[in-house]
Amino acid sequence: MIAAFSKVLQFDKVAYYTFHLEGKTNNEFRDFIERAKISDSNQLAELSRFIQNIGQKYGAGEAHFKKEDNAERLPPPYYHQISTKGSKDYGLRLYCIRLTTKIVILLNGDHKKAQKVQDCPNCKKHFM
DSSP states (O other), X not given: OEEEEEEEEEOSSOEEEEEEETTOSSOHHHHHHHHHHHHOHHHHHXXXXXXXXXXXXXXXXXXXXXXXXXXXXXXXXXXXXXXXXXXXXXXXXEEEXXXXXXXXXXXXXXXXXXXXXXXXXXXHHHHO
C-alpha cells in the first residue's frame, strides 16, 4: 500500500518525512497541506511555524507533540486555539510519528469537530 517514503523538510535539528500511498496523486503531508490551505490558512500557517520552530530550535522532544492514544499530533500541547471564520471548532490536527528527537514522519489530518478524535468523521481515518 505504501509506495515510497520521502523527506519533505530538513532543518538543523529535525528531518521530516512522509509517505506516498499507491494510487494517490499527493503524498500524505501534501494532501493535508492542500486541504488545509482551503479550509483554514491561518491555522495552517500557525502549524507551519510549529513545524519550523521544532525543526530549527528545539528538536522533536515529546513535549512538542500531543499524545493521543498510539498517535501523536501537532499542534503541540501548549498551543492556544485560535477561533477562525467565526466558528468554534477544535482546530486543525496533523498526525505524525515521532521516531526520535531528529526524525518525524508527518502523516495527514484534518479539522477536529468532536471532543474525541474517534468520534470525529474528519480526523478518525487519519488518526486510525
